[in-house]
Amino acid sequence: MKLSPDKRIDLRDVLDGLEDYRPRRKGWHWRTPAPDHKVGPFTYRNASEDLKNSVALPAAHAFGAIDPQCDFVITTEIASGRFEDDIRRMRMAAWHGADHLMVIRTTGQSHIDGLIEGTPEGIGGIPVTRKQLRATRKALDAMEDEVGRPINFHSYVSGLAGPEMAVLFSEEGVNGAHQDPQYNVLYRGINMHRSFVDAAEAKKVMADGGILQIDGAHNANATAKEAWKVTPELLVQHAINTAYSRAAGMAAENIALSTVPPTAPPAPKLRLDLPYAVALRDLFKGYRMRAQQNTRYVESDTTEATVTHVLDTLISRLAGADIQSTITPDEGRNIPWHYNTIAGTNTARQTLMGLDGLTDQVKLDMDGELPELAREIKERAILMMEEILDMGGYYAAVEAGQFVDSGHYPERHGDGIARDPAGGSGAGTVVKRAPRYGAPVCSHFGDNVFKDGDCKAYGGCSLCNPDKIRYVDELDPLDNVGERLKVPLDERDRGILRPEVERHGDGMVCVTLFVPAPPDVAEAAAIDMALHMNLKNPEVISKRVLHPAEGSVFEIKGVLDVYIDTAFLTLPTKVDLIPDADIEAWVRPRHIHAVAATVGEDEHSVGLREILNIKHGGVERFGLKCHDLGTSISVTRLLDEAERTGARVVLMSTIVTHADVHKKNMRRLADEATARGLRERLVLVAGGTQVTDEMAKECGLDAGFGRGTKGRDVGSFLVRELQRRGN
Amino acid sequence: MPSLDRPDDFQTRRAHLKDLSDDELHARFWDLANRIVQPLVAEARTHTTPAVERSVLLRMGFTGAEARDLVNGMQARGLLGCGAGKLVLVLANAHHLTVREAGLTLLEGRMWEELGV
Ligand code: B12
Numbered sequence: 001m002k003l004s005p006d007k008r009i010d011l012r013d014v015l016d017g018l019e020d021y022r023p024r025r026k027g028w029h030w031r032t033p034a035p036d037h038k039v040g041p042f043t044y045r046n047a048s049e050d051l052k053n054s055v056a057l058p059a060a061h062a063f064g065a066i067d068p069q070c071d072f073v074i075t076t077e078i079a080s081g082r083f084e085d086d087i088r089r090m091r092m093a094a095w096h097g098a099d100h101l102m103v104i105r106t107t108g109q110s111h112i113d114g115l116i117e118g119t120p121e122g123i124g125g126i127p128v129t130r131k132q133l134r135a136t137r138k139a140l141d142a143m144e145d146e147v148g149r150p151i152n153f154h155s156y157v158s159g160l161a162g163p164e165m166a167v168l169f170s171e172e173g174v175n176g177a178h179q180d181p182q183y184n185v186l187y188r189g190i191n192m193h194r195s196f197v198d199a200a201e202a203k204k205v206m207a208d209g210g211i212l213q214i215d216g217a218h219n220a221n222a223t224a225k226e227a228w229k230v231t232p233e234l235l236v237q238h239a240i241n242t243a244y245s246r247a248a249g250m251a252a253e254n255i256a257l258s259t260v261p262p263t264a265p266p267a268p269k270l271r272l273d274l275p276y277a278v279a280l281r282d283l284f285k286g287y288r289m290r291a292q293q294n295t296r297y298v299e300s301d302t303t304e305a306t307v308t309h310v311l312d313t314l315i316s317r318l319a320g321a322d323i324q325s326t327i328t329p330d331e332g333r334n335i336p337w338h339y340n341t342i343a344g345t346n347t348a349r350q351t352l353m354g355l356d357g358l359t360d361q362v363k364l365d366m367d368g369e370l371p372e373l374a375r376e377i378k379e380r381a382i383l384m385m386e387e388i389l390d391m392g393g394y395y396a397a398v399e400a401g402q403f404v405d406s407g408h409y410p411e412r413h414g415d416g417i418a419r420d421p422a423g424g425s426g427a428g429t430v431v432k433r434a435p436r437y438g439a440p441v442c443s444h445f446g447d448n449v450f451k452d453g454d455c456k457a458y459g460g461c462s463l464c465n466p467d468k469i470r471y472v473d474e475l476d477p478l479d480n481v482g483e484r485l486k487v488p489l490d491e492r493d494r495g496i497l498r499p500e501v502e503r504h505g506d507g508m509v510c511v512t513l514f515v516p517a518p519p520d521v522a523e524a525a526a527i528d529m530a531l532h533m534n535l536k537n538p539e540v541i542s543k544r545v546l547h548p549a550e551g552s553v554f555e556i557k558g559v560l561d562v563y564i565d566t567a568f569l570t571l572p573t574k575v576d577l578i579p580d581a582d583i584e585a586w587v588r589p590r591h592i593h594a595v596a597a598t599v600g601e602d603e604h605s606v607g608l609r610e611i612l613n614i615k616h617g618g619v620e621r622f623g624l625k626c627h628d629l630g631t632s633i634s635v636t637r638l639l640d641e642a643e644r645t646g647a648r649v650v651l652m653s654t655i656v657t658h659a660d661v662h663k664k665n666m667r668r669l670a671d672e673a674t675a676r677g678l679r680e681r682l683v684l685v686a687g688g689t690q691v692t693d694e695m696a697k698e699c700g701l702d703a704g705f706g707r708g709t710k711g712r713d714v715g716s717f718l719v720r721e722l723q724r725r726g727n
Numbered sequence: 728m729p730s731l732d733r734p735d736d737f738q739t740r741r742a743h744l745k746d747l748s749d750d751e752l753h754a755r756f757w758d759l760a761n762r763i764v765q766p767l768v769a770e771a772r773t774h775t776t777p778a779v780e781r782s783v784l785l786r787m788g789f790t791g792a793e794a795r796d797l798v799n800g801m802q803a804r805g806l807l808g809c810g811a812g813k814l815v816l817v818l819a820n821a822h823h824l825t826v827r828e829a830g831l832t833l834l835e836g837r838m839w840e841e842l843g844v
Contacts, residue, residue, distance in 0.1 A: 446775075468787070
């Protein structure tokens with residue numbers, strides 16, 4: 001399957017031939033570092049290799065449209081409930097620099113004792129099945145080729161079917177996975193004996209498959225209200241999962257610790273979060289750091305979330321990390337929307353490029369209070385581990401509610417999550433292995449009469465011989481991707497478009513309204529306004545009081561229940577530009593004069609200079625004789641000068657638009673030129689940030705140019721226009 | 728055990744830690760971690776679960792649903808401790824069947840009485 005940048009991914013191609021599709025590689029992929037990497041005008045110190053295709057950061061236009069890539073892997077979590085919609089979002093994320101795409105599982109999958117098959121729809125995530133993994137992997141393989149960088153695919157090896165998930169992931173080329181039995185125990189109520197026995201097998205399979213493991217410690221600070229107080233326990237949870245993983249055969253470099261800076265402003269965030277970051281990296285040298293942005297305090301304000309996430313990413317750069325995982329800025333208010341996923345990804349990308357080389361100039365002060373505070377967290381963690389052993393070990397400590405207590409250890413509040421070692425889902429299912437117990441497959445953990453490779457006797461296990469893998473298609477004739485795609489594919493074929501934030505055709509839009517009234521009145525009014533806009537089921541998803549009496553701002557989501565038939569759209573016709581050499585060959589011998597100025601009381605000269613100046617690629621280089629009169633020039637003076645120099649061309653810049661002064665300037669130019677009998681001879685052109693071609697023509701000019709215009713756009717137009725007039 | 732409730736007595740508790748060097752402290756941290764997981768690892772080494780056994784059968788070429796039915800049958804007969812994969816392999820060898828044929832035979836409800844000998 002091959003993608004082409006100008007075409008939408010065809011889900012029929014993705015689903016076609018899945019029964020025979022094999023992943024092209026197994027195991028995790030780190031970015032390839034590019035030391036002292038020159039990109040455009042800069043030399044980067046924390047960069048990795050460039051992409052073949054991408055959407056650059058917005059400000060890149062000022063630096064030659066560069067899109068440098070940082071050294072950290074960037075994670076994006078995607079989970080709409082339908083993998084076919086997620087695939088499209090993954091492609092957008094990959095173009096914005098994400099190379100670790102994580103799919104969240106549907107609610108309840110942890111409690112299913114076995115595998116799910118097919119492609120049923122999920123809630124808050126997708127049911128992870130072989131078909132769904134394979135389809136996604138296949139699409140990601142095509143995206144890798146498109147962007148020119150390997151993409152890591154990631155999901156969860158937890159719940160009651162952990163070992164099977166691990167096998168499935170290894171077979172299907174999933175590159176990373178969350179695996180932490182403590183998560184099952186503390187947050188899923190799964191029996192602890194079962195969780196740990198399952199985990200050893202799962203970890204062994206993951207270890208041999210080169211799958212990067214991410215632990216689950218961060219869930220403790222997502223749970224606690226005063227998250228900075230659970231930092232000693234976080235170290236304990238990291239340590240338990242890490243030591244257990246090592247015992248199961250996992251290499252240190254495949255063990256990533258999931259760490260989230262615990263606080264958010266107005267808390268004094270960096271001062272509170274750095275000691276934990278330092279303590280963790282001291283104790284876990286040689287392991288990988290998966291830095292996750294904070295989600296605990298995000299509610300509905302996307303700007304607030306973004307600022308917190310920038311600070312989180314700053315901590316990653318200062319303290320060091322291997323993976324920067326992102327949280328969408330709308331995490332607190334809905335299942336993330338397409339464009340917010342991209343916004344979150346860009347927060348990491350933009351911040352990390354901005355912080356490039358920072359640690360060559362700015363360092364953590366390891367002579368001040370920082371190492372002392374870090375040491376205190378370490379000591380508190382050690383005291384907790386000592387007590388766990390005194391209590392009779394891990395199981396007894398969990399039973400006593402030692403974990404996820406909100407107290408700052410050794411302080412205890414008695415509000416921890418206590419679990420019964422004999423209870424929980426899957427209780428009583430752990431069986432002692434008989435003396436001659438055997439499992440004739442590779443990557444098996446524990447006592448076994450067989451060893452790795454013995455599977456050759458029967459033609460190899462599925463990890464050695466992928467032909468052994470049995471592919472199951474759909475089990476449910478109604479709840480599957482084929483059914484779900486009928487309408488979207490049909491609409492697509494017919495050229496029908498609807499707005500969307502999450503899934504094909506959801507019609508969801510979001511409007512921002514400021515209403516100048518006290519909050520209650522303003523909110524009721526805002527909803528009413530949304531109804532007047534014909535939005536169905538309008539709902540306030542964010543509100544901020546700007547002043548208790550002067551007004552509030554609302555973001556309102558609602559369904560815009562209309563569709564657009566692309567057959568009836570009129571698109572602006574794209575003009576092919578005349579090649580530079582041909583423009584020059586026509587202009588230079590004719591000695592054509594042009595007068596130029598920024599008119600009215602407008603002092604902006606940068607844009608016009610871009611258009612004129614030879615050094616900036618302006619029209620002078622074609623041999624156009626330009627008379628730049630400067631800024632704040634009246635229209636009258638501009639036309640006087642046109643007459644005096646015998647110019648054929650007027651180039652007017654108009655940047656300020658208050659009270660439509662740009663339109664007034666354009667009209668004045670057209671009217672006065674006509675009144676003075678100059679209109680026939682002069683080609684009248686205006687430009688400016690808010691100027692469009694239609695607007696300029698409406699105002700009586702010949703052409704208008706907006707943001708991003710280049711000299712050659714203007715040159716090409718002038719040649720055609722002058723030729724049209726018979727010169 | 729009753730749930731814990733206690734003020735922050737860090738300063739008194741840390742008496743035995745405060746003079747350790749950082750290296751000693753780190754060594755102690757990892758020693759404790761390894762001691763905590765040691766019995767858990769031992770249990771995993773000597774025990775199995777339906778999920779572990781299903782994952783073995785998956786690797787031997789069965790679907791999730793087939794693995795589930797085979798493991799449920801073995802569990803009901805108290806045979807899981809022998810290892811689901813070994814049970815199927817031994818049956819296959821005894822009857823010159825492929826592993827898959829042996830498993831499908833069991834799924835048809837036949838030859839269960841021969842397992843575990
Ligand atoms: C630099 C700048 C200034 C500099 C100008 C320095 C200078 N010598 O030009 C300074 C600091 C002096 C300045 C002052 C002011 N500025 Co100012 N300024 C900017 C800023 C930051 C960048 C503009 C810029 O240079 N862009 C880069 C150039 C390359 O882009 P461009 O101008 O759009 O030009 C391109 C196209 O529009 C087009 N084009 C432009 N002209 C022409 C002409 C022709 C013939 C053609 C074909 C094409 C063309 O091609 C160009 C190249 O692609 C913008 C904000 C922003 N980030 O955009 C505000 C901005 C333009 N400024 C603004 C304002 C209001 C002012 C002031 C009026 C503020 C004040 N009240 O004092 C004063 C100006 C006072 C005055 N009497 O004019 C507003 C305008 C708002 C509006 N739409 O009305 C902006 C948008 C900021 C804002 N959001 O408030 N400003």
